[in-house]
Amino acid sequence: MTRALLVYPEFRSASFWNYKETCKLAGGRYPAAPLGLCTVAALLPQDWEIRLVDRNVDDWDDAILDEADLVLTGGMLPQQRDCLELIAKARARGKTVLVGGPDATSSPHLYMEASHLVLGEGEVTIPLFLADWRAGTARKVYQDATRADVTRSPVPRFDLLRFDRYNHIGVQWCRGCPFQCEFCDIIELFGRVPRAKGTGQMLAELQRLYDLGYRGHIDLVDDNFIGNKKLAKLFLPELRKWLEARGWPFEFTTEASINLADDPELMKLMQEAGFFAIFVGIESPDEATLVAMQKRQNTHRSIAESIHKIYQHGMFVNAGFILGFDTEQGSVARGVIECIEATGIPVAMAGLLTALPTTQLTRRLAKEGRLPPDFDVAPEGEGDQCTAGLNFVTRRPRTAILADYLQVIESIYQPESYFRRVAKVGAMLDSSQRRFRPSLRHRWKELKAFFRMTLKLGLRGPTRGPFWRTVLGSLWRNPRSIRYTGALIALYVHFGPFARYVAGRIRTSLARERDGVPRPAERPEQAAATA
Numbered sequence: 001m002t003r004a005l006l007v008y009p010e011f012r013s014a015s016f017w018n019y020k021e022t023c024k025l026a027g028g029r030y031p032a033a034p035l036g037l038c039t040v041a042a043l044l045p046q047d048w049e050i051r052l053v054d055r056n057v058d059d060w061d062d063a064i065l066d067e068a069d070l071v072l073t074g075g076m077l078p079q080q081r082d083c084l085e086l087i088a089k090a091r092a093r094g095k096t097v098l099v100g101g102p103d104a105t106s107s108p109h110l111y112m113e114a115s116h117l118v119l120g121e122g123e124v125t126i127p128l129f130l131a132d133w134r135a136g137t138a139r140k141v142y143q144d145a146t147r148a149d150v151t152r153s154p155v156p157r158f159d160l161l162r163f164d165r166y167n168h169i170g171v172q173w174c175r176g177c178p179f180q181c182e183f184c185d186i187i188e189l190f191g192r193v194p195r196a197k198g199t200g201q202m203l204a205e206l207q208r209l210y211d212l213g214y215r216g217h218i219d220l221v222d223d224n225f226i227g228n229k230k231l232a233k234l235f236l237p238e239l240r241k242w243l244e245a246r247g248w249p250f251e252f253t254t255e256a257s258i259n260l261a262d263d264p265e266l267m268k269l270m271q272e273a274g275f276f277a278i279f280v281g282i283e284s285p286d287e288a289t290l291v292a293m294q295k296r297q298n299t300h301r302s303i304a305e306s307i308h309k310i311y312q313h314g315m316f317v318n319a320g321f322i323l324g325f326d327t328e329q330g331s332v333a334r335g336v337i338e339c340i341e342a343t344g345i346p347v348a349m350a351g352l353l354t355a356l357p358t359t360q361l362t363r364r365l366a367k368e369g370r371l372p373p374d375f376d377v378a379p380e381g382e383g384d385q386c387t388a389g390l391n392f393v394t395r396r397p398r399t400a401i402l403a404d405y406l407q408v409i410e411s412i413y414q415p416e417s418y419f420r421r422v423a424k425v426g427a428m429l430d431s432s433q434r435r436f437r438p439s440l441r442h443r444w445k446e447l448k449a450f451f452r453m454t455l456k457l458g459l460r461g462p463t464r465g466p467f468w469r470t471v472l473g474s475l476w477r478n479p480r481s482i483r484y485t486g487a488l489i490a491l492y493v494h495f496g497p498f499a500r501y502v503a504g505r506i507r508t509s510l511a512r513e514r515d516g517v518p519r520p521a522e523r524p525e526q527a528a529a530t531a
Ligand code: B12
Pocket: 011, 015, 016, 017, 018, 032, 033, 034, 035, 036, 037, 039, 040, 072, 073, 074, 075, 076, 077, 078, 098, 099, 100, 101, 102, 103, 104, 106, 118, 119, 120, 121, 122, 123, 126, 170, 172, 175, 176, 185, 186, 189, 190, 221, 222, 223, 356, 357, 383, 384, 385
């Protein structure tokens, strides 16, 4: 029997989404579970002995590698360093190593030490690899641009997860997005035609989670849940019926484009199916910049009004903002801060523009000679677009962008500012339709989390006043939304220190720039190499 070891590499450095300290409040260890590897596990022969180790939550000893015949690994950019180290260790022990997933697919040249690179969507390439491997003719690289027929994707092996270690569990309904934002790698990796799973298939995945005893928060990790609105409108009523028949065991978050706000019917269906938050890419409040980045769906609208409509349908919004676009004319900090305050979005992922490996932006920058050859190598000690962005030669002076960014980060994550936004959402969020009822165990967990959160934020320091004003104000104005207001407050346990960390890193980068320490991207021979 083949023993397969699936390893999800560690997200090593501090990152916006690594809110481990918040997870700890409720007894968890990490926000999200490795859905990609659960799917890979389901694509392997089921008579194999399959073990999944997530290095973000599970204990690790290199000796674990000795117990495997085949090691399978892969993840995203911030996991690159850990993944490469793991491959080296496993290879040194004589193991056959398969690598796949988004980062290896985007930058295969970095992963050549693996025995086999099985790239793209696993539903397409894993069966090809397995057939050759059995025949003893496995190739080094499996790359196939064919898009998977997701209606045939297997139910992920959720049974390999320890649910209590995560804040939420991911499930995917559809892949792809119809829009064409210049900086986006999703449309390159997964295409512009949304591909959705069948309703029965999706409900079978939820049933599996239900049967395994999971209850609570499920993140639909779709690239854009409303990429095909028609399909979403067919799926949601069925989802609602399924939930109702089982006493509302789950509630949902997902990602969606801002044009959701133009469709009251769709928002209502999402609200009725228990969606309580969505991530929206706002990117910039500046119309010219939005047009230049090809994000037309965000133009010709009041961003704040659109976001408030979503709150009024029971979903709070987390959003992405980006600084560093070529079209920025002078300082953009004030505009970004005002937009964040006007929308009242507490979880505002303000980051620096990053050229991800497979994007229209990256191809343009390469053509313009503005892309260093190592732009896709994860820098040591840096995490995501908050500290590792601007991996190209910028149009506006880098110091000006960094100074703007510093201003944004230092403003929006001040306790007064963050909690004011939480209070605003807390007042506007319509929770009249909520059906999800946490079990007694779940409530006890949340109560303990509330006490721990109070110890961290409510007893001393600059958070004490805003914390109590927000908690008591929200209880008074909109008590039905208190679980969600509380969740947003809990996130400050991460965002407060994280914002200070980012500000420190940006100040260091600014000092280096001002002292004239050359960056790789500015060395003429490197820029020439990619021109
Ligand atoms: C959900 C999600 C997140 C979640 C959490 C995910 C998690 N598990 O921790 C959050 C919001 C935290 C997140 C954050 C980030 N993300 Co993200 N995320 C996604 C998203 C939307 C879905 C991931 C998913 O579960 N997909 C469903 C599963 C089934 O697909 P999959 O993992 O790709 O696995 C399939 C194949 O890749 C393959 N496969 C996977 N692993 C392996 C291994 C082997 C051996 C083999 C053979 C095959 C294989 O088979 C699977 C079935 O087809 C993807 C886009 C996408 N559609 O995948 C981006 C994506 C993975 N994220 C990306 C990025 C850049 C980030 C960020 C750095 C920036 C950002 N977008 O905010 C941060 C960093 C996070 C951090 N902690 O530091 C990029 C990665 C690009 C790259 N070169 O690595 C993606 C592709 C798109 C994007 N721009 O957002 N992300």
